[in-house]
């Protein structure tokens with residue numbers, strides 16, 4: 043599989059600000075996640091529409107947690123620990139693409155066995171976007187990759203200069219928040235990540 047670069051909204055920028063950046067860097071990004079834990083379904087739906095209006099197709103959009111919104115717009119869904127379980131989602135929303143966020147070897151195997159289409163595994167490095175937890179490094183990632191067949195993207199403190207390490211440990215791509223959203227020049231930052239992931 044072609045390696046992927048995912049960008050996640052961070053709940054700090056407005057949806058409009060996120061969509062404006064997304065529209066500009068669309069060529070570099072494989073998946074845009076709306077991860078908005080404080081917004082209502084209606085507000086998240088408006089965010090999906092903003093991305094669609096920027097020319098981002100629904101296949102490139104991932105809605106975090108809200109399977110109802112994802113289903114309504116034919117996007118993927120990203121399931122967290124507090125979300126509906128992936129087997130329930132796959133059973134009741136046939137054909138939906140569902141990613142799972144996992145933080146351990148055990149959870150990665152369980153999510154894969156229950157039908158997840160891809161995993162976000164983290165957090166690999168320390169990150170200010172989720173403070174207070176030490177980075178896990180790449181050891182467990184390599185073990186997960188030996189056991190699951192679905193793509194495993196890494197998340198947490200991913201920077202252009204640590205991509206080589208995670209890719210050589212077997213990651214199928216990376217998911218990023220601050221490295222792009224809060225870069226001085228998000229376009230240039232997205233280009234730097236993309237160069238390392240896609241070439």
Ligand SMILES: Cc1nc(C(=O)O)sc1CCOP(=O)(O)O
Nearest residue numbers: 164165169171198199218219220
């Ligand atoms: C949203 C998120 N999930 C994580 C996990 O480990 O599941 S780490 C994380 C934050 C990623 O932000 P940044 O790219 O700024 O480090």
